[in-house]
Amino acid sequence: MNHCWNCKGSFEKASVFCPTCGAICGAYSGDYFELFGLEADVNVDVMALETAYLDLQKKTHPDHFALKSLTEQMQAIEFTALLNLAYETLQSPLKTAVYLLKQQGIDALPERGGDTPPQLMMKSFEMHECLDDIESLEALRAYKKQIEAEEKELIEALAADIRNASFAQAVEKTVELKFMATFFKELRIKQKKLKHA
Amino acid sequence: MLDILEPGQHKKRLAVGIDLGTTNSLISYVKDGVHKVVTAENGKRLVPSALALVEGQVVVGAKAVETGKALRSVKRLIGKTLQDEDVQKFQQDCPYTISNEDLLKIDLDGENISVIEASAYILKELKTLAEADLNQPVLEAVITVPAYFNDAQRQATKDAAELVGLNVLRLINEPTAAALAYGLDKKAQGTYVIYDLGGGTFDISVLKLTEGVFKVVATLGDTELGGDDFDRIISKKLGCSITVAKQIKERLSSGDTEELTEAEWQMLAEPLLGKTISMLQEVLEDAELDVEDVDGIVMVGGSTRMPIVRNAIERYFGQKPLTDINPDEVVAQGAALQAQALSGGSREDMLLLDVTPLSLGLETMGGLVEKVIERNTPIPISRAQEFTTFKDGQTAMTIHVLQGERETVEECRSLAKFTLKGIPPMVAGEARIMVVYSVDADGILKVKALEKTTGTEAEIEVKPSYGLSPEKMVDMLKASVLHAKDDVEERMLREARLELSRAIEAAKSAFSADKELLEIEKQKVLASAIETAEQGLKHTDKDMVDACLSQLEKDFEEFAEARVNAALKKTMVGKNIDEVQNGESV
Numbered sequence: 001m002n003h004c005w006n007c008k009g010s011f012e013k014a015s016v017f018c019p020t021c022g023a024i025c026g027a028y029s030g031d032y033f034e035l036f037g038l039e040a041d042v043n044v045d046v047m048a049l050e051t052a053y054l055d056l057q058k059k060t061h062p063d064h065f066a067l068k069s070l071t072e073q074m075q076a077i078e079f080t081a082l083l084n085l086a087y088e089t090l091q092s093p094l095k096t097a098v099y100l101l102k103q104q105g106i107d108a109l110p111e112r113g114g115d116t117p118p119q120l121m122m123k124s125f126e127m128h129e130c131l132d133d134i135e136s137l138e139a140l141r142a143y144k145k146q147i148e149a150e151e152k153e154l155i156e157a158l159a160a161d162i163r164n165a166s167f168a169q170a171v172e173k174t175v176e177l178k179f180m181a182t183f184f185k186e187l188r189i190k191q192k193k194l195k196h197a
Numbered sequence: 198m199l200d201i202l203e204p205g206q207h208k209k210r211l212a213v214g215i216d217l218g219t220t221n222s223l224i225s226y227v228k229d230g231v232h233k234v235v236t237a238e239n240g241k242r243l244v245p246s247a248l249a250l251v252e253g254q255v256v257v258g259a260k261a262v263e264t265g266k267a268l269r270s271v272k273r274l275i276g277k278t279l280q281d282e283d284v285q286k287f288q289q290d291c292p293y294t295i296s297n298e299d300l301l302k303i304d305l306d307g308e309n310i311s312v313i314e315a316s317a318y319i320l321k322e323l324k325t326l327a328e329a330d331l332n333q334p335v336l337e338a339v340i341t342v343p344a345y346f347n348d349a350q351r352q353a354t355k356d357a358a359e360l361v362g363l364n365v366l367r368l369i370n371e372p373t374a375a376a377l378a379y380g381l382d383k384k385a386q387g388t389y390v391i392y393d394l395g396g397g398t399f400d401i402s403v404l405k406l407t408e409g410v411f412k413v414v415a416t417l418g419d420t421e422l423g424g425d426d427f428d429r430i431i432s433k434k435l436g437c438s439i440t441v442a443k444q445i446k447e448r449l450s451s452g453d454t455e456e457l458t459e460a461e462w463q464m465l466a467e468p469l470l471g472k473t474i475s476m477l478q479e480v481l482e483d484a485e486l487d488v489e490d491v492d493g494i495v496m497v498g499g500s501t502r503m504p505i506v507r508n509a510i511e512r513y514f515g516q517k518p519l520t521d522i523n524p525d526e527v528v529a530q531g532a533a534l535q536a537q538a539l540s541g542g543s544r545e546d547m548l549l550l551d552v553t554p555l556s557l558g559l560e561t562m563g564g565l566v567e568k569v570i571e572r573n574t575p576i577p578i579s580r581a582q583e584f585t586t587f588k589d590g591q592t593a594m595t596i597h598v599l600q601g602e603r604e605t606v607e608e609c610r611s612l613a614k615f616t617l618k619g620i621p622p623m624v625a626g627e628a629r630i631m632v633v634y635s636v637d638a639d640g641i642l643k644v645k646a647l648e649k650t651t652g653t654e655a656e657i658e659v660k661p662s663y664g665l666s667p668e669k670m671v672d673m674l675k676a677s678v679l680h681a682k683d684d685v686e687e688r689m690l691r692e693a694r695l696e697l698s699r700a701i702e703a704a705k706s707a708f709s710a711d712k713e714l715l716e717i718e719k720q721k722v723l724a725s726a727i728e729t730a731e732q733g734l735k736h737t738d739k740d741m742v743d744a745c746l747s748q749l750e751k752d753f754e755e756f757a758e759a760r761v762n763a764a765l766k767k768t769m770v771g772k773n774i775d776e777v778q779n780g781e782s783v
């Protein structure tokens with residue numbers, strides 16, 4: 001049950017605005033997908049997310065409460081902070097996967113990370129070797145395209161795992177996706193080096 | 198637009214935009230859809246950000262410059278400590294002694310003022326100019342700050358405004374303000390680069406605009422590069438004074454001069470121009486963009502008037518930069534537009550989304566910094582982190598918050614170091630301490646902590662390394678030289694009278710327009726209410742004046758409602774009431 005700070009009324013369905021008095025309620029109780037009216041999936045409809053995000057920002061950004069009471073301003077800040085976090089999460093398939101698994105009570109990327117699976121170790125080794133051998137910007141771009149395609153496939157497979165409730169496999173793929181995100185950073189550093197060479 | 202006197206509506210005052218610059222400052226506002234920059238007594242619109250003591254009085258602007266020993270560029274000191282390299286460098290060229298008490302202070306010929314007060318003096322001068330121009334109190338403002346300003350610098354800027362009775366509706370980033378000025382006028386969309394070359398500073402920002410939403414994608418700056426460097430290279434080459442060099446620079450804008458040809462000037466300035474171009478490259482790389490992705494370049498700062506600068510930009514981007522709005526005023530104009538939007542209440546068509554300019558992190562083992570909030574995260578934002586104790590029975594824990602992009606504590610800026618006390622004694626690793634970091638829409642950080650296993654909110658002792666505590670603010674308000682020479686009571690009375698007289702004006706015009714909505718008897722009552730209020734203007738006690746205002750409001754309440762309803766019936770047929778009430782009613 002949700003409670004309105006303003007009219008003290010309560011309401012069942014998660015809502016940004018109190019259904020009774022219309023006051024902004026910062027402590028939104030729904031999940032990120034509900035918030036944007038999206039289907040819970042790793043593959044988020046990016047356009048719909050963007051539209052819903054902007055729509056919510058237009059109604060709740062603290063700027064709209066600049067002349068309102070301090071409480072309302074604080075509520076708006078609290079809500080938009082959540083909104084930004086939700087938006088940032090759903091924009092990234094990796095973060096979305098972690099979020100979805102967390103809803104299942106699974107910590108896919110524990111701080112004290114477990115051992116890297118041997119397969120991923122091999123893959124990492126091969127990819128780094130490939131990267132070291134690259135000597136031109138063109139070759140790097142081509143390689144980047146290839147890795148991007150692999151990443152896309154991985155995201156599709158991960159999304160399917162979560163849909164099918166194959167959570168153990170989903171965790172493995174999430175770890176791999178995290179590894180790829182780090183690898184992209186290395187790619188960018190190499191790209192910078194080649195550009196300035 | 199409906200012109201209706203609504204209860205409480207008199208409170209809606211004009212909010213101003215302020216560009217508090219390193220070299221010059223401006224104050225401007227948007228009234229009746231027109232942007233106006235307020236002029237100073239000398240007819241100039243740029244007020245030099247300079248202070249001096251003349252016969253025991255602090256003077257600001259051109260008057261300070263005339264003394265020949267003005268304190269300038271205090272913006273470079275704001276939110277800093279004596280240990281900062283920038284402050285040391287500043288001291289070398291500054292005729293006054295800078296000391297570090299609680300806050301950074303400057304000895305202005307025996308008058309010891311803090312950096313916050315120095316900025317407050319400039320804001321006060323601007324505020325006074327605007328009040329004289331508008332003939333009404335100015336109490337609300339949007340102030341611009343550089344995108345790279347950290348938490349301390351933002352907080353200090355807000356504190357300075359508060360000292361002179363300015364409520365900061367929002368601090369906005371300078372490049373965002375510039376984009377706002379262009380974006381709103383032209384409904385621009387796409388990716389924009391803001392190239393800001395001022396007198397002594399250079400800043401680049403990449404912004405993305407979509408559906409009226411501004412996002413800062415990347416920023417880069419150099420606080421040691423500006424128009425003054427162009428003067429210096431001419432002076433060095435020709436062996437002339439800086440003043441003469443400035444004149445030559447001006448003349449070079451319209452072609453060859455006796456001293457230098459345009460081609461020679463181009464050659465001479467090449468290293469400086471090249472520096473700005475390589476920074477452009479860097480910032481675009483940071484944003485993962487190519488030159489072709491950029492839809493427009495907004496020129497900000499007086500130095501962008503130089504044709505060699507404009508040409509260099511045009512060559513690099515393959516398109517002409519935007520120069521329609523006066524580059525000295527474009528930031529203030531954006532601030533004024535935002536001030537108008539914010540003070541006009543909800544305007545859903547305009548949304549300004551800003552981001553954190555610098556990453557926020559925590560000190561971890563070995564003096565390393567762990568990022569908690571990455572830079573360029575849309576604000577407001579809050580992040581929670583969980584900690585645990587590492588010793589049995591541990592009841593306190595120190596948390597060190599830092600700002601910056603580097604890996605080690607030494608290379609980042611310390612924002613706050615505080616001790617979390619009152620953790621219930623438990624076995625090591627059992628306590629669950631949740632620390633929540635929130636950055637508000639002005640980019641200012643707040644930290645909260647909670648012990649989760651017992652549900653008790655742990656005592657939090659925040660020792661900010663900057664800014665003012667609320668108590669300190671009050672002390673300063675009382676003690677400040679700002680107010681010693683400006684009778685606070687007198688000012689408040691003046692403001693109360695102005696407010697009352699505005700309300701009377703509004704009441705009169707509403708009354709003469711729509712009095713037929715009332716019965717004759719009621720008309721008489723209201724006419725005499727106006728008379729009584731006019732008498733109230735003569736009171737010398739502020740509270741009496743305020744009481745008259747409340748009485749007038751009360752007397753007109755019913756009439757105001759009647760007018761709203763009549764106007765709704767007349768003009769808003771087909772729209773629902775919510776729509777009208779949420780819309781503008783200026």
Ligand SMILES: [Zn+2]
Pocket residue numbers: 004005006007008009018019020021022023
């Ligand atoms: Zn309510």
